[in-house]
Amino acid sequence: MSIVLTAEDLFDQVKKMPINERIKFFSLVAINAFQEADYTHEQVFGHLRNASFSAQEAAEFLEISLPTLRRHVQAGRLKPASIVGRSQLFSSADLKLLKQKINKE
Missing domain, CATH: 1.10.1660.10 (Multidrug-efflux Transporter Regulator; Chain: A; Domain 2)
Incomplete structure (x- = not known):
């Protein structure tokens, strides 16, 4: 049985995080989500x-x-x-x- 987490569920969880944990979370997202991507001006x-x-x-x-x-x-x-x-x-x-x-x- 797999649990599906929606974007809304994740957002609700992020809102409940202490500020320091939110900063870490968004830093991890930024580092990992955009690390290898080379987006063109048109894509952005x-x-x-x-x-x-x-x-x-x-x-x-x-x-x-x-x-x-x-x-x-x-x-x-x-x-x-x-x-x-x-x-x-x-x-x-x-x-x-x-x-x-x-x-x-």
């Missing part, structure tokens, strides 16, 4: 290709402040892909291009 970030990012998320991706992001928008270097109410959403492709330009400067 491919699902974000068509994603939209809020202004805050865009600023974090670009590693700039929100006011600096707003200045890029005002200067026309970045255009929102869509506007929902007062919120601007930015495409990942546009953010990637702007990040490349910023990194060249």
Whole structure:
């Protein structure tokens, strides 16, 4: 008879662990799960290709402040892909291009 442990069961058990044991657990997972894997950029970030990012998320991706992001928008270097109410959403492709330009400067 084998016992099947679901992801939810495991998560519940991890939540009950003392903090030091959780740190050890996640360290072991990281070391063993990613030790031999050589993931491509596409495998890790491919699902974000068509994603939209809020202004805050865009600023974090670009590693700039929100006011600096707003200045890029005002200067026309970045255009929102869509506007929902007062919120601007930015495409990942546009953010990637702007990040490349910023990194060249």
